[in-house]
Amino acid sequence: MFEIQELRPGTDMRIAIVAARFNRFIVDQLLEGAQDALDRHGIEADRRALVWVPGAYEIPLVADQLAASGQYDAVIALGAVIRGGTPHFDFVAGECARGLSRVSLDHGVPVTFGVLTTDSVEQAIERASTEAGNKGFDVAVAALEMVQTRRELAVHLDGLQSR
Numbered sequence: 001m002f003e004i005q006e007l008r009p010g011t012d013m014r015i016a017i018v019a020a021r022f023n024r025f026i027v028d029q030l031l032e033g034a035q036d037a038l039d040r041h042g043i044e045a046d047r048r049a050l051v052w053v054p055g056a057y058e059i060p061l062v063a064d065q066l067a068a069s070g071q072y073d074a075v076i077a078l079g080a081v082i083r084g085g086t087p088h089f090d091f092v093a094g095e096c097a098r099g100l101s102r103v104s105l106d107h108g109v110p111v112t113f114g115v116l117t118t119d120s121v122e123q124a125i126e127r128a129s130t131e132a133g134n135k136g137f138d139v140a141v142a143a144l145e146m147v148q149t150r151r152e153l154a155v156h157l158d159g160l161q162s163r
């Protein structure tokens, strides 16, 4: 049986990060976590791009441009939408999530969702911390894993076709 598990992502990937400046003190921590994950997986700085946008609502448009360019193997989205401070929380968070899944499916490029959606600042701080598990780190690892999964699956499917 063909199975994909426990992947060791290669170091030859190009990764783009789109980060929202809104709630920047939280997003900076998510970014630190994501960069740490890329460092640990040997993704050199010249294989990374970082684009800042005003808020989470704007992330999908820039993610779309990066994914459509064909220059990046995956896009990592980072942001923080906090319900307490956002009367239009559902619109900002919902449109961001919807937009990002559309980008991923439209272009066949993994886009991982590191946009915190929390009820309070405290919850956001917890999810962006180093002690309790940093969401930026997790979504960066997920991006690398998805690139590797698609690469291995493509090889497998090619092999089936030429049988």
Ligand code: INI
Binding pocket: 020, 022, 023, 054, 055, 056, 057, 058, 079, 080, 081, 082, 085, 086, 087, 092
């Ligand atoms: N953007 C965020 O990333 N997080 C938020 O919590 C937030 N709040 O609170 O409103 C937020 N709003 C800005 C939004 O993303 C857009 O930048 C803005 O509406 C301009 O289009």
